[in-house]
Amino acid sequence: MSHVPIRVSTLRGDQPIEFDAYVKINDKHILFLRRGDSFEGARLSRLKEKKLKKMFILQDDEHNYRKYLERNIENAFDPKSGKPIETRTEIVQGATQARAEDVLENADNVDVYNDAKAGASKFVEFLNRENQALHQILTMENLDQNIAQHGVTVSSLAITLASRLGLKDSKQNQLLSLGALLHDYEHFHQPLNIARPLDQFTPEELELYKQHPINGSRRLQDKKHFDQSVLKIIAQHEEFIDGKGFPQGLPENKLDILSIIVASANKLDRLLSFEKVPRSEIPKQLMMRYTGCHPLEHLQILSEIIKG
Ligand SMILES: [Fe+2]
């Protein structure tokens, strides 16, 4: 009987699964969770510790897996589902991460991109409706320095920042959310260990790192289904408003407002997830290292967010 891969990020919450779930070890499929069990608490942590991105189900169970996903998403978006906000946020976070992984792996696929784009709008609505969701997302540790999880965190920070800045246009918010989700596209394809402070990079590594925004957008420029705003965010998310960022050193008046927001949001999660700066230190570090690089109002809002 043949097995098909499923994304671990889609397995969240207390809903019992209607399929057996396998892990692959040395080319063998080992039963990890049985029909009737669920992916909450200790089981989810055990799975996260394994840093697995894919699990497997039997091909015959694909229909049951789809049903499980649909029900999970329905519950997560429904405030009246009776599920705690922590569970609902975990499901939405996981589903958003799965869509990001899909685009990172299959950028050529128009349907995959459009799915992620539609999901980006729902993600904006969810975050703006559920006040505790951002806090919950920020407590999910990025154990394997996963670029898609980083994308979800940056996206949630960017959406919240935009909302506090009064950015109301739903189209702009959708593109902001999607661009933030995919901003580090290049890191998915260029295996540079980015999860450490930049002063630990060798000169060669730093040179390569400084090209990641432009290399990412170049890799995607022939894909006509990508929105220009998304490509711009990918190309500009490491620029500073004083013109001293990279790769182009563009000043504020040459930068798209959405790129400026993602750049600020990205800085917070770089400190949190990749440089492992303690939360209590982050407001100080943001101000000390990045005053002048990002709008002061952004740094102030992000500091308030991380203080909780
Ligand atoms: Fe980046």
Ligand SMILES: [Fe+2]
């Ligand atoms: Fe990033």
